[in-house]
Amino acid sequence: MTFASTKKLALAARAGGYAVPAVNIVDSISIAAAVEAADAAGSPIILQTSVKTVKYFGAPVLAAVARSAAEAASVPVALHLDHCPDRSVITEVIAHGWSSVLFDASDRAFEVARGETAEVVAEAHAAGVDVESEIENIVGVEDGVGSDDPNVHFYSDEQLVGVALETGTDLIAPALGTAHGLYKASPVLLVDRVKALAALTDVPIVLHGGTGLSAEDFSAFISAGVSKINISTALKLAYMHSARDHLAEAERAGKWEPVKLFDQIGGAVRATVQENIQLFGSAGRAGESA
Numbered sequence: 324m325t326f327a328s329t330k331k332l333a334l335a336a337r338a339g340g341y342a343v344p345a346v347n348i349v350d351s352i353s354i355a356a357a358v359e360a361a362d363a364a365g366s367p368i369i370l371q372t373s374v375k376t377v378k379y380f381g382a383p384v385l386a387a388v389a390r391s392a393a394e395a396a397s398v399p400v401a402l403h404l405d406h407c408p409d410r411s412v413i414t415e416v417i418a419h420g421w422s423s424v425l426f427d428a429s430d431r432a433f434e435v436a437r438g439e440t441a442e443v444v445a446e447a448h449a450a451g452v453d454v455e456s457e458i459e460n461i462v463g464v465e466d467g468v469g470s471d472d473p474n475v476h477f478y479s480d481e482q483l484v485g486v487a488l489e490t491g492t493d494l495i496a497p498a499l500g501t502a503h504g505l506y507k508a509s510p511v512l513l514v515d516r517v518k519a520l521a522a523l524t525d526v527p528i529v530l531h532g533g534t535g536l537s538a539e540d541f542s543a544f545i546s547a548g549v550s551k552i553n554i555s556t557a558l559k560l561a562y563m564h565s566a567r568d569h570l571a572e573a574e575r576a577g578k579w580e581p582v583k584l585f586d587q588i589g590g591a592v593r594a595t596v597q598e599n600i601q602l603f604g605s606a607g608r609a610g611e612s613a
């Protein structure tokens with residue numbers, strides 16, 4: 324299949340009472356592992372790229388690797404740009420066929436964020452690309468983007484939905500008490516805020532900072548109306564810890580085989596994505612977003 328629409332996947336998930344895993348991939352090993360996990364489970368999947376990853380490989384290479392994995396899969400695969408405040412990178416990935424972009428305007432004042440979001444939506448929609456919008460601060464720094472201050476920009480539910488409807492935003496990323504990275508203290512989760520937002524609009528609601536939440540937390544957020552859940556740190560840990568373990572064993576055995584390293588990393592990432600598919604209830608739901 325070619326890339327799926329992130330918005331369509333999230334709308335189908337909202338209607339079906341599950342969430343689509345949106346996993347941050349970093350290279351061809353993690354792309355293949357995530358798509359294999361989704362394919363085996365019959366789940367839709369959203370591959371997310373950070374700006375840092377796009378800059379490292381270049382948009383053409385990353386898009387080509389993701390596209391070839393998507394075309395070989397029997398489930399819908401979307402390619403999404405995660406947190407991006409830099410409009411030139413958004414323009415670049417739109418030109419290379421990404422399904423969607425997260426325009427992160429949480430560093431801008433309200434009026435500026437609203438105006439620029441409308442411009443990004445117009446640019447993206449002209450190319451058939453969906454836009455996730457973030458104008459509030461989600462705590463934590465993700466690959467160099469973001470803030471640790473939770474109180475910089477936080478708006479009323481009506482303001483947030485108003486901006487989404489007025490600008491034509493396809494998905495919204497509100498502050499929901501979660502944070503990027505590992506939790507240093509128990510988060511105060513704003514499940515009721517999701518219910519309030521979902522009562523105001525059908526625009527899909529995205530949960531950031533998925534790593535470290537419990538099965539009960541995910542269920543509560545999904546029942547409230549979340550239909551795309553972002554997971555990055557858990558994949559990075561699976562990737563790096565499996566690499567560390569493999570290299571320690573290679574050192575002990577005196578056997579150095581790169582492809583075996585790739586296999587071990589791929590297996591660890593695949594298992595992490597499989598776990599999230601089960602937690603989010605997306606297994607067997609691939610046919611619902613066609």
Ligand code: 13P
Pocket residue numbers: 347405406465502503504505530531532533534553554555556557
């Ligand atoms: P975690 O790194 O906490 O899983 O958050 C991922 C995320 O929200 C990416 O946008």
